[in-house]
Amino acid sequence: MSPETDPTQDEGGRAPRRGLGTRRKERIDALAASGGTTVAEAGRIDEEGGVGLVASAWRRLRRNPVFLLGLAITTAFVVLAIIAPWIAPWDPADNPLIDKVSPQSNPIPGPEPGHPLGADSSGRDFFSRLLVGSRQTLIVGVAATLGGLAGGLVLGTLAGAFGGAVDAVIMRLVDVMLSIPSLLLAFSIAAIAARPSQWTVIIAIAVVQVPIFARLLRGSMLAQRSKDHVLAARALGVKRSAIVLRHMLPNSLGPVIVQATLVLATAIIDAAALSYLGLGLPDDRVPEWGQMLGTSETYFQDHPHLAFYPAICIIIVALGFTLMGESLREALDPKSRR
DSSP: OOTTTOTTSOTTSOOOOOOHHHHHHHHHHHHTGGGTOOHHHHTSOOOSOOOOHHHHHHHHHTTOHHHHHHHHHHHHHHHHHHHHHHHOSSOTTOOTTGGGOBTTTBSSOOOBTTBTTOBOTTSOBHHHHHHHHHHHHHHHHHHHHHHHHHHHHHHHHHHHHHOHHHHHHHHHHHHHHHHSOHHHHHHHHHHHSSSOOHHHHHHHHHHHHHHHHHHHHHHHHHHHTTSHHHHHHHHTTOOHHHIIIIIIHHHHHHHHHHHHHHHHHHHHHHHHHHHHTTOSOSOTTSOOHHHHHHHTGGGTTTOTHHHHHHHHHHHHHHHHHHHHHHHHHHHHOGGGOO
16 A cells, blocks of 8 residues: 555655654553543543432431431430320329338339339329320420421511511511520510410420521521522512512521421420429429429439439430431531532
8 A cells, every 4th residue: 555545654654643642642541441441531521410409418418427316316206206105004194103102211112013114203104204205395396496487487588588677677686585595585485474384385485496597597588689590580570579489488498497407406405494494384294304304303312313314315305306407407508518
């Protein structure tokens, strides 16, 4: 074959000189041959679809042992609170060991077969009361958190949507509420009630949580006001109510929902504190962990287990919600991603 027809040779019969870029590419391909990847393949764009924020967060959460521990504790607590009345060996209002209660010699019956934790001063099975008390603790904590969340959503939405004078008035009210210690404010609200009840505790704790949600939602909505999709909706003449409810509010709820998980732990502790102080449900036939702590004070020196078991239950449940909430916040916060 002549040089004119052979593309691999020049006019003098020699192979043409290859450019520097071609030789470098061939050397890189040779080095990558063991892995089966060439330069062209390495530069190819992955056509796989992107991953949403929730899916990306779940990928990190399911490998996070802290979140899994918090989720396990929280799930066990919720399930136990739901099925407690059916698995409790005794009715918490009955007193099967009342005949063994002696104010002088044996005020608190000890453990025995069928009563693993003994009884209280009224002869009621302590283990059954501890189980059923989880339901009341869950009801108060969830109801108070939902009440605070609802109030915070209203105030935060108004402040973030309207701004100006409305924002100033609402935020000054929030600042005043935040300047008062939360437990002191809850105690004051509960003490105003004509008589203590479960609802007074729920309302008191809900009012304390309102400014937390309001401030957080207001900040999120202010950040949404400068987003492109909100500006585009305004340019198209969309009504303010539609922009707030369809564009700003849904995209601002993420941090608020995560905060609700953390607030739930605080609500459980505050509810126990109010019940311990005697501001909760006055009927001791319906057990609640904070109430059980309060009634154990008289016998704490000789029978510390009456306070130890409800206290450790409150600590473990609050820890579970806290671990889960902190993990959720880190997973959904772009600044915390690794």
